[in-house]
Amino acid sequence: xxxxxxxxxxxxxxxxxxxxxxxxxxxxxxxxxxxxxxxxDRPLAPAVVAQLREDFNLNDPFLVQYVKYLGDxxxxxxxxxxxGRDVLETITQRLPVTARLALxxxxxxxxxxxxxxxxxxxxxxSFLDNVVLVSTTIVVSVPILVLAFVAQYTLGLRLNLxxxxxxxxxxxxxxxxxxxxxxxxxxxxxxLTRTSMAENLRADYVRTARAKGxxxxxxxxxxxxxxxxxxxxxxxxADIGTLMGGAIVTExxxxxxxxxxxxxxxxxxxxxxVVVGIVTLLVFFFIFFNLVVDVLYAVLDPRIRYE
Amino acid sequence: MKLTKRRGAIVSAGITAALVLTACGGDDxxxxxxxxxxxxxxxxxxxxxxxENPLVPGNTSESEGAQVLEALWTGLVQYAAxxxxxxxxxxxxxxxxxxxxxxxxxxxGWTFHDGTPVTAQSFVDAWNYTAYSPNAQGGSYFFxxxxxxxxxxxxxxxxxxxxxxxxADELSGLEVIDDLTFEVTLDAPxxxxxxxxxxxxxxxxxxxxxxxxxxxxxxxxxxxPFKADGEFxxxxxxxxxxxxxxxxENEAQVDTVEFVVYGDIDTAYLDVQGGxxxxxxxxxxxxxxxxxxEFGDAYLEAPSSGFTxxxxxxxDERFSDPRVxxxxxxxxxxxxxxxxIFQGTREPADAFVAPVVDGYREGACEYCELDVxxxxxxxxxxxxxxxxxxxxxxxxxxxxxxxxxxAGNQLRENLGIDYVLRGDLDFPQYLPLLDSQxxxxxxxxxxxxxxxxxxxxxxxxxxSAALPPAGSNYTFYTNPEFDELIAQGxxxxxxxxxxxxxxxxxxxxxxxxxxxxxxxDVEQAVHSEDVSNVVIDVFGHIRTAEVTVTG
Numbered sequence: 014x015x016x017x018x019x020x021x022x023x024x025x026x027x028x029x030x031x032x033x034x035x036x037x038x039x040x041x042x043x044x045x046x047x048x049x050x051x052x053x054d055r056p057l058a059p060a061v062v063a064q065l066r067e068d069f070n071l072n073d074p075f076l077v078q079y080v081k082y083l084g085d086x087x088x089x090x091x092x093x094x095x096x097g098r099d100v101l102e103t104i105t106q107r108l109p110v111t112a113r114l115a116l117x118x119x120x121x122x123x124x125x126x127x128x129x130x131x132x133x134x135x136x137x138x139s140f141l142d143n144v145v146l147v148s149t150t151i152v153v154s155v156p157i158l159v160l161a162f163v164a165q166y167t168l169g170l171r172l173n174l175x176x177x178x179x180x181x182x183x184x185x186x187x188x189x190x191x192x193x194x195x196x197x198x199x200x201x202x203x204x205l206t207r208t209s210m211a212e213n214l215r216a217d218y219v220r221t222a223r224a225k226g227x228x229x230x231x232x233x234x235x236x237x238x239x240x241x242x243x244x245x246x247x248x249x250x251a252d253i254g255t256l257m258g259g260a261i262v263t264e265x266x267x268x269x270x271x272x273x274x275x276x277x278x279x280x281x282x283x284x285x286x287v288v289v290g291i292v293t294l295l296v297f298f299f300i301f302f303n304l305v306v307d308v309l310y311a312v313l314d315p316r317i318r319y320e
Numbered sequence: 321m322k323l324t325k326r327r328g329a330i331v332s333a334g335i336t337a338a339l340v341l342t343a344c345g346g347d348d349x350x351x352x353x354x355x356x357x358x359x360x361x362x363x364x365x366x367x368x369x370x371x372e373n374p375l376v377p378g379n380t381s382e383s384e385g386a387q388v389l390e391a392l393w394t395g396l397v398q399y400a401a402x403x404x405x406x407x408x409x410x411x412x413x414x415x416x417x418x419x420x421x422x423x424x425x426x427x428x429g430w431t432f433h434d435g436t437p438v439t440a441q442s443f444v445d446a447w448n449y450t451a452y453s454p455n456a457q458g459g460s461y462f463f464x465x466x467x468x469x470x471x472x473x474x475x476x477x478x479x480x481x482x483x484x485x486x487x488a489d490e491l492s493g494l495e496v497i498d499d500l501t502f503e504v505t506l507d508a509p510x511x512x513x514x515x516x517x518x519x520x521x522x523x524x525x526x527x528x529x530x531x532x533x534x535x536x537x538x539x540x541x542x543x544x545p546f547k548a549d550g551e552f553x554x555x556x557x558x559x560x561x562x563x564x565x566x567x568x569e570n571e572a573q574v575d576t577v578e579f580v581v582y583g584d585i586d587t588a589y590l591d592v593q594g595g596x597x598x599x600x601x602x603x604x605x606x607x608x609x610x611x612x613x614e615f616g617d618a619y620l621e622a623p624s625s626g627f628t629x630x631x632x633x634x635x636d637e638r639f640s641d642p643r644v645x646x647x648x649x650x651x652x653x654x655x656x657x658x659x660x661i662f663q664g665t666r667e668p669a670d671a672f673v674a675p676v677v678d679g680y681r682e683g684a685c686e687y688c689e690l691d692v693x694x695x696x697x698x699x700x701x702x703x704x705x706x707x708x709x710x711x712x713x714x715x716x717x718x719x720x721x722x723x724x725x726x727a728g729n730q731l732r733e734n735l736g737i738d739y740v741l742r743g744d745l746d747f748p749q750y751l752p753l754l755d756s757q758x759x760x761x762x763x764x765x766x767x768x769x770x771x772x773x774x775x776x777x778x779x780x781x782x783x784s785a786a787l788p789p790a791g792s793n794y795t796f797y798t799n800p801e802f803d804e805l806i807a808q809g810x811x812x813x814x815x816x817x818x819x820x821x822x823x824x825x826x827x828x829x830x831x832x833x834x835x836x837x838x839x840x841d842v843e844q845a846v847h848s849e850d851v852s853n854v855v856i857d858v859f860g861h862i863r864t865a866e867v868t869v870t871g
Contacts, residue, residue, distance in 0.1 A: 045745070045746060045747075045752065049751045049752050050746075050747040050748035052751075053381070053382070053751075055780070056755070056789055056790065056791065057458055057460070058460040058461040058464070058473070059473075059476060059789055060453035060475075060482075061453050061456050062789075063453075063476040063481065063482050064453050064455075064482065065456050066481075072480065072481055096374075097373065097379075097537065103554060106553060107555060165587075166590075177587070177590050177591050177594045177596060178587045178588075178591050181580075264583070265587075266584065268588075270553075270554070270555025270556050270581065270583075274555070282748070283748050
């Protein structure tokens with residue numbers, strides 16, 4: 014499996030190169046002049062504008078700009094944004110925040126989603142199954158923005174259970190936004206687990222296990238659940254990458270200074286260096302977590318072998 | 321999974337990556353825990369975006385950065401909350417016999433937060449640094465009136481490429497006389513010069529700044545009532561504490577202030593309601609209707625220097641006739657728009673100069689009043705083609721859609737001219753279009769003053785010297801008579817005399833109408849019950865040193 018992992022990791026290099034090139038090209042293609050916008054209503058002095066254009070290689074043709082950017086990048090220099098902030102510093106400040114948010118969200122997915130799914134799957138058409146069905150339908154159909162505001166208003170402001178905004182209270186601050194961010198995925202994980210469990214419970218090997226006289230708990234946990242988790246793990250793995258990049262709404266409403274908001278702001282300000290730096294990293298995470306998922310397959314299903 | 325040595329290395333690389341992630345995650349948990357309001361004389365204040373980092377006075381022109389600098393620096397002069405110039409800053413006196421050579425004398429005893437004294441050299445070094453174009457400081461043009469400025473600007477070709485380095489790195493118009501005195505020579509007389517010097521581009525910098533400007537931008541060292549306790553964390557904020565050796569009169573009333581960055585006004589407002597934030601220096605538009613009832617005395621309103629207008633592309637044949645420009649302005653009833661869309665938080669504009677400055681004349685603009693009959697007459701006289709819709713331009717995503725549309729509806733109803741909204745460009749596209757005479761109809765822009773003088777509302781917006789790309793005269797209006805009156809005002813011997821000339825210059829605009837004056841801004845803020853004495857000044861900033869903690 015080591016060779017498999019190494020090959021997969023090596024594969025990330027061309028993928029990241031391609032991704033950074035595409036993103037760089039897209040930001041480059043955006044109309045407008047970011048340096049001009051720095052001054053706002055009041056233009057900057059012409060020589061200052063010229064200096065900034067030179068500092069950021071903006072007068073070079075596209076390919077030259079990209080090659081210069083890559084050249085700096087391989088030396089570990091992510092460049093600076095137009096306001097003089099170090100991009101790498103921005104990333105190292107913001108990424109952990111979003112990583113923590115995503116971690117909380119994934120924990121919710123695993124704990125709530127799988128438990129609800131398993132219970133609903135075992136007791137199909139029971140009252141509990143219906144509760145899961147109805148509640149997941151509601152959660153999936155409500156836009157995340159609405160969900161965020163409702164949660165913030167009721168649980169934060171009215172009941173005062175959670176901080177309304179910010180991350181000043183440590184991990185506790187991440188619970189509410191994490192739950193909101195996870196909501197849709199929790200529902201999806203629950204439904205996926207339920208279906209998967211229900212199917213596998215009818216499978217021959219489960220019937221065999223039961224016939225052998227194994228205790229029900231062992232049949233469910235060791236035989237059924239283990240197999241049922243394969244699609245769920247696939248989904249959660251892919252979802253981690255999505256959560257990292259897709260937290261814009263949650264981060265805005267709950268004032269979480271993470272990567273999602275930064276990407277959004279940077280695209281608006283045409284901060285190419287920031288966008289490319291962050292998105293390339295996100296691509297890396299996406300690939301990395303997918304790799305983790307593939308490795309987990311082998312753990313869940315010993316028949317799967319990578320060589 | 322059985323790991324051999326070789327395989328183990330690869331796996332451990334993955335684990336290390338994961339550990340790095342979590343390790344980075346651990347370090348910024350501790351800092352903010354003491355941030356609860358009102359303990360030991362502390363309060364929290366919201367910012368609505370990151371300041372322009374680095375926090376350098378000469379490179380900060382937007383409001384959030386200026387709010388932070390307000391706490392960290394004190395300039396040569398200060399402005400009263402109503403805009404009057406006060407000698408409560410570093411300058412003891414700013415004097416001139418000919419309004420061209422100015423002698424600036426500093427008060428004794430001022431120190432930077434690192435303990436070093438504030439001297440004449442601190443100002444001269446800072447100004448040279450800001451003006452020198454390779455340093456790419458946004459405030460560079462504030463020194464364009466100082467003798468020798470051109471020598472500090474890199475030479476550029478038509479395409480904007482730098483072809484030669486500047487020939488000098490010090491302004492010849494600046495001269496240090498002794499520790500507490502320096503002399504500034506301008507390229508032309510400018511009687512209002514002392515008024516300008518409270519702006520943050522003119523703030524002093526300590527010696528340590530020039531050793532490492534990058535580090536100083538993260539951990540600013542100023543001479544103001546508060547000093548930074550640590551680096552500003554983008555997206556989060558930082559805490560400043562009272563500077564015990566502050567030499568000014570308005571020393572800080574509290575021990576610490578925490579600046580907290582909010583990405584969204586609504587969230588900040590909710591946090592004040594929930595008691596987790598002390599001051600929100602702005603109120604979301606949706607909440608303006610209910611905020612006065614909900615907050616009572618803790619809801620504040622104050623006039624601001626902000627001014628919103630619709631500029632005419634005077635280079636466009638359709639808008640080249642002043643009668644057309646007068647008529648369109650008279651076709652808009654501003655009152656109902658301010659009520660319906662801004663809930664009374666803006667005032668209909670009735671002059672080219674905002675009410676917050678000395679020299680504002682109430683009701684100066686006769687074409688700013690709705691007069692449908694006269695407007696229609698003027699349009700007929702000028703032979704305006706009403707069959708063609710006019711295009712109304714504004715930048716997208718900044719909340720201008722509603723009022724521009726309302727103005728368009730009024731033009732349609734009152735004058736029978738249809739309109740097309742052109743609000744799909746962001747600022748990075750919108751501004752270059754204005755520079756290049758690309759807009760085809762009235763365009764929205766705003767203006768906020770740098771220093772309280774009518775000159776700051778007139779010269780940068782309508783003078784020939786301010787034509788793009790050098791200045792903000794996006795209407796491309798030029799009138800030698802106007803330029804001459806501004807020059808005379810700048811050279812006037814006294815402030816009263818200067819204002820007379822500026823008023824005359826404004827009179828010319830009031831006839832020529834290069835813009836449609838629309839609104840004057842009103843600032844709103846809300847605060848918690850734990851703080852009092854919250855004052856919004858004419859720049860829309862909270863006076864951080866004056867706030868007291870009561871709870």
